[in-house]
Amino acid sequence: MFILSSFSDLVIVDPEDFSKRTVDALEDQINAKYANKVVYNLGLCITLYDIQRVTEGMISHGSGSAHVTVEFRLVVFRPFKGEVLTGRISSSSRHGINVRTDFFDEIFIPATYLFEGTTYDVKENVWVWNNEENKFYMDKNEVIRFRVEEETFEDQLPVPPHLLEGSREVERKPPYRIIVSSPG
Amino acid sequence: MKILNPRVGMLSNHEVLTHITAMKARYLEVHQRVGGVNAMKAENLETVMKEVRDYLLASPCANQTDENIQAFMRAVSAYPLEKGELLQIINERPTTVAELDCIIEEMDARFSDDQGQDILAVVVQHLPPRPKEER
Secondary structure, three states, rough: EEEEEEEEEEEEEOOOHHHOOHHHHHHHHHHHHHOOOOEOOEEEEEEEEEEEEOOOOOOOOOOOOEEEEEEEEEEEEEEOOOOOOEEEEEEEEEOHHHHHOOOOOOOOOHHHOOOOOOOEEEEOOOEEEOOOOOEEEOOOOOOOEEEEEEEOOOOOOOOHHOOOOOOOOOOOOOOOOEEEEEOO | OOOEEEHHHHHHEHHHHHHHHHHHHHHHHHHHHHHHHHHOOOOOHHHHHHHHHHHHHHHHHHOHHHHHHHHHHHHHHHOOOOHHHHHHHHHOOOOHHHHHHHHHHHHHOOOOOOHHHHHHHHHHHHHOOOOOOOO
């Protein structure tokens, strides 16, 4: 579910942070940049794990900030294909079930990936699994176990102004989405 | 930004929880020693730390210790399980054959019914149960 990834990045420490220990200042900068953000084709970054190498700080012309190249490792949420996880149902529709965990919302079970014999109850807006004699209702907020099948990454490119057509807001696809199935 | 190695290794839920708990303790200590201003962290970090912690504290890893996992790994080494399967067993702590069957690929072909029961017994013996549902 979680992996460790190693990065190298240029971290800029502003003069106001010079009073902190270097390690703490770097940690804060890295966390502010990466925590809870999706990196394209990698996964959802959680926090810094450790710092492995730090160069000497360079102060560039015209500003008082120290520029430091840092090699570090991050904890990243990236379940592998076939991994079984638990989450809660956040909403259901004709197309399938949306599932979330406390920290990640973009999990989707398409109708075709549900158990055989699962039907959609339009009136109640809920999927029902008819297992022999018993009916299992997949209600909202119910804990559900699922298996990772596919993952999609969307690069969040800026939209050119002429395509906006007056509206400031564009509907964006989630940067990282996991398609899952009910295991069985 | 450059990704040097996208997958250095996998972390168990227990390791992530330990790491976040240690971070929280360290920030709290700074808060008490030099005051709140220095302990202020970015909003996105606070959010994700709280959410991941909430999720993990409700999962079986909340009560695990390093010793539990080491003992479990020694005991389970008798069975030819893949790395990913072991990681999921530790994270999910299956207690029924049905749950184990989800995690282990081709379980019917690889293990007999008795072996399945034995693996479950090892799991129950070495890994502590998940905290009671309170929500």
